[in-house]
Amino acid sequence: MADGTETTTFTSPWQRRGFVHLVAVVRLLLRPWPAAENRFIDRLVEDQNRRVRIHLRKHPPRRVLLIMPRCVKKTGCRAPVQESLFECLDCCRCPLGDVAHLCLEHGVEALVAFRSHIAFALARREQPDLIIASACRDRLVKALRSTPEYPALLTPLTGMRSMCLDAGIDLTWISAQMEEIIPASGRGRIRTAQGS
Numbered sequence: 001m002a003d004g005t006e007t008t009t010f011t012s013p014w015q016r017r018g019f020v021h022l023v024a025v026v027r028l029l030l031r032p033w034p035a036a037e038n039r040f041i042d043r044l045v046e047d048q049n050r051r052v053r054i055h056l057r058k059h060p061p062r063r064v065l066l067i068m069p070r071c072v073k074k075t076g077c078r079a080p081v082q083e084s085l086f087e088c089l090d091c092c093r094c095p096l097g098d099v100a101h102l103c104l105e106h107g108v109e110a111l112v113a114f115r116s117h118i119a120f121a122l123a124r125r126e127q128p129d130l131i132i133a134s135a136c137r138d139r140l141v142k143a144l145r146s147t148p149e150y151p152a153l154l155t156p157l158t159g160m161r162s163m164c165l166d167a168g169i170d171l172t173w174i175s176a177q178m179e180e181i182i183p184a185s186g187r188g189r190i191r192t193a194q195g196s
């Protein structure tokens with residue numbers, strides 16, 4: 001059990017090949033019923049978040065990384081969010097503006113990932129104690145499968161204007177996670193990276 005030892009290693013069933021296969025089979029069977037598949041994924045995410053919260057009781061994080069997908073960025077905006085969210089602090093025409101302010105308040109690093117594999121590679125390089133991330137359900141499953149060794153609190157995107165465009169994020173949930181885990185310090189820094 002991740003909470004039953006003194007090690008800082010996070011363990012989850014996603015580290016077992018059999019579990020990953022089982023999830024893939026269930027998703028395949030549920031494919032004709034998208035709402036049911038979504039509910040199944042939501043349940044997997046809830047289970048993950050419960051495991052992470054138990055882990056955090058014994059291993060309070062010092063280094064937190066927030067990962068957002070690029071589809072949250074407002075269509076047509078030319079701000080180089082893959083490099084920095086500083087322009088977002090004065091804009092707030094899409095959710096990344098609120099994300100920028102939250103990160104600044106709580107001293108959390110933000111990463112706007114332009115590709116999933118880049119986000120995974122950066123997570124491995126940065127070695128955060130905790131990841132907070134939002135993405136579409138398919139990408140959340142991919143993240144659980146690809147980086148099961150990292151404690152990651154996850155939430156699905158709240159919707160999209162169209163495929164991969166102008167996605168919404170649950171800012172209330174993200175804010176609540178930060179407030180619970182890292183109360184606002186006012187000493188934040190924002191560093192986003194695509195890692196291209």
Ligand code: SF4
Nearest residue numbers: 077079088091094097
């Ligand atoms: S907050 Fe403004 S600058 Fe930042 S990505 Fe959204 S529209 Fe662009």
